[in-house]
Amino acid sequence: MDSLLDFLLTEPVPTAPLDDVTAAWTRHRVAANRFDGPVDVAIAGGFGADRLGFAFLSGYQAALRTLIPELSADELVAMCATEESGGHPSAIHTVLAERDGAWLVNDTKSFVTMGVFAQRLLVIASVGTAPDGRNRLRATMVDAREAGVRVTNNPALAFAPEIPHASVRLTVVRARVLPGDGYLDYLKPFRTIEDIHVLAATMGWLMRVARVSGWSRAGRQRLLTVLAAVRGLDIDAPNSPGVHIALGGTFELFDEVLAELNPLWESTDLTTRQWWERDRPLLATAGRVRGQRLVAAWRSVLPESDRPDSP
Missing domain, CATH: 2.40.110.10 (Butyryl-CoA Dehydrogenase, subunit A, domain 2)
Incomplete structure (x- = not known):
């Protein structure tokens, strides 16, 4: 099995443009054959994508396979x-x-x-x-x-x-x-599982951009740091308060690194830069709900006297 971090640093970057969902899914499946865990598949799939939207596809499909592992590898x-x-x-x-x-x-x-x-x-x-x-x-x-x-x-x-x-x-x-409760076992955990996998795929895609654009070693190192944090989240316990709190911190780190790397986008080709500016709102679509889960997670682990809303 490949080392994912080495893969991101050394794997030849696919250069053929992706024309549609079918082409993106085909490339994703190639990545899926290289790695076992859905989070790593999401990262590798994002690395193969030529834009954020197709990286999202990889994250979304990998998230569904974390939720239901028996899903076919071939079907969207x-x-x-x-x-x-x-x-x-x-x-x-x-x-x-x-x-x-x-x-x-x-x-x-x-x-x-x-x-x-x-x-x-x-x-x-x-x-x-x-x-x-x-x-x-x-x-x-x-x-x-x-x-x-x-x-x-x-x-x-x-x-x-x-x-x-x-x-x-x-x-x-x-x-x-399917067995279990539709909300507690599927809908509720999927919201967190999807956040983790889409962020993972986004990090894979950003490593591709960094490689193609010749970003600095320091910039690539910062991206790998965020990526390591994403991989360290306990994906098997998506309803855990600790996971929600750690995920909140990971998103804060992600935002900080994006701000640090913002000047490097000047070295990126115009089309990729324009797609990034257009598609960045995708990463904020679940922000409000994620914030609510973070507040609820802290409330569940703090003594009542330590909660911000306590009298």
Whole structure:
């Protein structure tokens, strides 16, 4: 097996441009064959990407395979949770019901990353309301090629427009129900797992930029330092307060290093620099929710008297 850090410093940089999601996914799978752990696969996939959006693809797909390790290595997968009212557990109205021994899902998911390219859908659905009023969620796997699946592309986002998003209408579609609670075992941990893997893929991509652009040894060293911090997070405990706190610190370090390296972008080719400025907002899309998780994590480990909001 390759040493990931040596790989980033010495591996020949792929120079062929990536024209679309299919090309990016093909290159990602080459990287996936070199490394075992999903975080390392995300990093190597990001290194192979020629822009941040395709690095995100690597991070997103690797994150799903941390969540569900048995997923096929060859298929693009999409998380389907967000609906018209949002992605909060109480806003999920997609119905999962059993009929004649088969589980079926019905309703519409409004924002599905990967859109028409997804071959397998991880659909979060409701089986009704618990006695305490909580929406009872289950996770299911759906084949996107089923007759009852209709995918409609959403307009491209202003950042990372190469990554498609879509609404998905599910009409009496057969589903395989996964074990566990749809929120506690899938939706909730995925938010943290995705943050870690997307940051990992971003670091891989930035190492590619540093290599191609001839950034200083000090700059590359700083990038590897952040990358080592990302790899050190306990990915097997995504609901742990300690992981959320360490992840918060890692993002702070990431922001500091980005600020330090900002002058080096002048040596980067114009197209890559323009893509970076266009796509940087992608890294902030989950910032508010991540901040809320960080506050909650500190509250859970501090004595009440030490909490900032204590009287």
